[in-house]
Amino acid sequence: MKALLLAGGMGTRLRPLTEGLPKPMALVGNRPWLEHVLLHLKQEGIRDFVMAVHHSQDVIRHYFGDGSRWGVSIQYAVEQTRLGTAGAIKNAEPLLGDRFLVLNADIILRSPIVPLLDYHEQSGALVTIGLTEVDHPSHYGVVEQDERGRIIRFVEKPSLHEAPSRRINAGLYVMEKKALASIPAQQEVSIERETFPQLIESHGGVFGFLLGGYWLDMGTTDRYRKLHRDLLDRKIALTLKEKERGQGIWVGEHTDVGSGVLFVPPVLIGDRVRIGDRSVIGPYTVIGDDCEIGAQVRCSESILWDRCKVHREAQLNHCIFGSGLELGAGHLLHEAVMNVLPGGVAQ
Ligand code: GDD
Numbered sequence: 001m002k003a004l005l006l007a008g009g010m011g012t013r014l015r016p017l018t019e020g021l022p023k024p025m026a027l028v029g030n031r032p033w034l035e036h037v038l039l040h041l042k043q044e045g046i047r048d049f050v051m052a053v054h055h056s057q058d059v060i061r062h063y064f065g066d067g068s069r070w071g072v073s074i075q076y077a078v079e080q081t082r083l084g085t086a087g088a089i090k091n092a093e094p095l096l097g098d099r100f101l102v103l104n105a106d107i108i109l110r111s112p113i114v115p116l117l118d119y120h121e122q123s124g125a126l127v128t129i130g131l132t133e134v135d136h137p138s139h140y141g142v143v144e145q146d147e148r149g150r151i152i153r154f155v156e157k158p159s160l161h162e163a164p165s166r167r168i169n170a171g172l173y174v175m176e177k178k179a180l181a182s183i184p185a186q187q188e189v190s191i192e193r194e195t196f197p198q199l200i201e202s203h204g205g206v207f208g209f210l211l212g213g214y215w216l217d218m219g220t221t222d223r224y225r226k227l228h229r230d231l232l233d234r235k236i237a238l239t240l241k242e243k244e245r246g247q248g249i250w251v252g253e254h255t256d257v258g259s260g261v262l263f264v265p266p267v268l269i270g271d272r273v274r275i276g277d278r279s280v281i282g283p284y285t286v287i288g289d290d291c292e293i294g295a296q297v298r299c300s301e302s303i304l305w306d307r308c309k310v311h312r313e314a315q316l317n318h319c320i321f322g323s324g325l326e327l328g329a330g331h332l333l334h335e336a337v338m339n340v341l342p343g344g345v346a347q
């Protein structure tokens, strides 16, 4: 079975981190989120992937290529204009089989896939939507089900009092190719606002299956921070390339730690990082590959992407830095989310 990964969104709510970068390429624990998604689905037995991307998303193709580095096969369905979630699936139709998985590429999910596929098979559904339960459903697609699990209402981002339940679309679907029949080709169509409500209205066989395990949509900086906290607390078992060298201290390869450096766990330090003498790193801190941290730097509750430079005696607390950001000596930053524009100017 193939999995179609919807990766063509704009990531507006994660800006400035995703400025010039597709949201699923945001680094999570020192590797692009999309790579974690791929590794998880591979563990679940999926080997064939299609990535639905916008033509401006060369960075995804460049990074993943044909997938052979991960022992999987990847094809690309490229959109010339923005087609929305259903339009993107329709655009990928020629690359898909009679039954396939669709996944929003920005969700963090650790649930087994087989029970969802079994449920889909047994219910004879045209579409099975993976569901999860959240406290604030109005940020999501909210469903109402009958006692057999059939979805009788799907409301995308309802206001609080309109939400029919706390059960939401987790962004994972099993679909039959037939479900795409009514979607017009090469037009912008939303699966959440148009296709699902239409299929439900015409009694088209849309079912919902409650997924277990960890689930999070990482689409805002608050949730992105929460994801890293959960990762460092090992509430979510993502595969890290770094090795745990002490309790809650993960360090990559060829990393050079100066004398008197104190790691306050949990911390995750990437490959080829240099940390100057007497710096204090952590807790809840991620330092990306090839970062250079000067002497006597204090860095806590912060996430630095790769190639950042923090000069001596700077202090960071609760910050997120995009790739290649540089912070001058002695600077003090609290709660900053910063990135470098493609032209090289800090934002
Ligand atoms: N290829 C392609 N083309 N992908 C797209 C497009 C498009 O035009 N528009 C959005 N996507 C991708 C995004 O990259 C993301 O992976 C996914 O589709 C969902 O888009 P978001 O923009 O992240 O939507 P959302 O988070 O507000 O809501 C969606 O996800 C929730 C779960 O996290 C909806 O599906 C909700 O119903 C759902 O509850």
Ligand code: MG
Pocket: 104, 106, 107, 217, 218, 219
């Ligand atoms: Mg999202």
